[in-house]
Amino acid sequence: MKPIGPLMREHRLIERMVKQLEAELGRINASQRCEPSFIDIAVDFFRIYADRTHHGKEEDILFAALARKRLAKEHRETMEGLIADHVFARKTVGRLVAAKEKYVSGSTASMADITDCITELVKLYPRHIEKEDEHFFYPSMEYFNRREQDEMLDRFWEFDRTMVHTKYQKVLADLEEGRA
Numbered sequence: 250m251k252p253i254g255p256l257m258r259e260h261r262l263i264e265r266m267v268k269q270l271e272a273e274l275g276r277i278n279a280s281q282r283c284e285p286s287f288i289d290i291a292v293d294f295f296r297i298y299a300d301r302t303h304h305g306k307e308e309d310i311l312f313a314a315l316a317r318k319r320l321a322k323e324h325r326e327t328m329e330g331l332i333a334d335h336v337f338a339r340k341t342v343g344r345l346v347a348a349k350e351k352y353v354s355g356s357t358a359s360m361a362d363i364t365d366c367i368t369e370l371v372k373l374y375p376r377h378i379e380k381e382d383e384h385f386f387y388p389s390m391e392y393f394n395r396r397e398q399d400e401m402l403d404r405f406w407e408f409d410r411t412m413v414h415t416k417y418q419k420v421l422a423d424l425e426e427g428r429a
């Protein structure tokens with residue numbers, strides 16, 4: 250298997266969450282209310298799965314290895330655009346958390362921010378995934394020989410294996426230090 254195999258499979262799960270966000274937008278429009286518990290679930294998914302687990306493997310392993318190669322200008326520019334998308338997604342999820350907290354403490358005006366953030370994520374992810382799946386991942390593999398690809402796949406598995414432990418170590422550290 251090529252290392253892009255698990256990344257593309259992860260894209261399919263992210264797409265399913267984007268559909269759930271679209272459905273939530275419809276519910277917000279119909280009821281003029283939003284569901285904070287849904288937002289908590291979506292935020293956890295985008296932070297832990299989409300960002301740390303998925304973007305983490307892209308940025309820390311695949312993109313880092315590509316940065317050590319002599320990339321064609323087109324591929325370097327695409328990679329920079331993908332990294333900028335990750336930064337934007339992270340910021341938008343942070344804004345969504347802040348807007349949800351305001352909403353929970355009684356600010357109905359923050360619902361506009363909530364719908365704005367969800368709309369941005371719904372627009373961003375399908376475009377971002379299409380760029381990777383259709384225009385970047387396959388050409389990126391051309392820079393690595395078979396052995397390098399196998400090593401990268403092993404690093405991906407190792408990254409995933411430690412992720413759940415890292416997450417719950419942080420949960421406990423936050424509780425113990427009063428941050429949760």
Ligand SMILES: [Fe+2]
Pocket residue numbers: 304307331335377381
């Ligand atoms: Fe990405």
Ligand SMILES: [Fe+2]
Pocket residue numbers: 256260303307378381
């Ligand atoms: Fe991706």
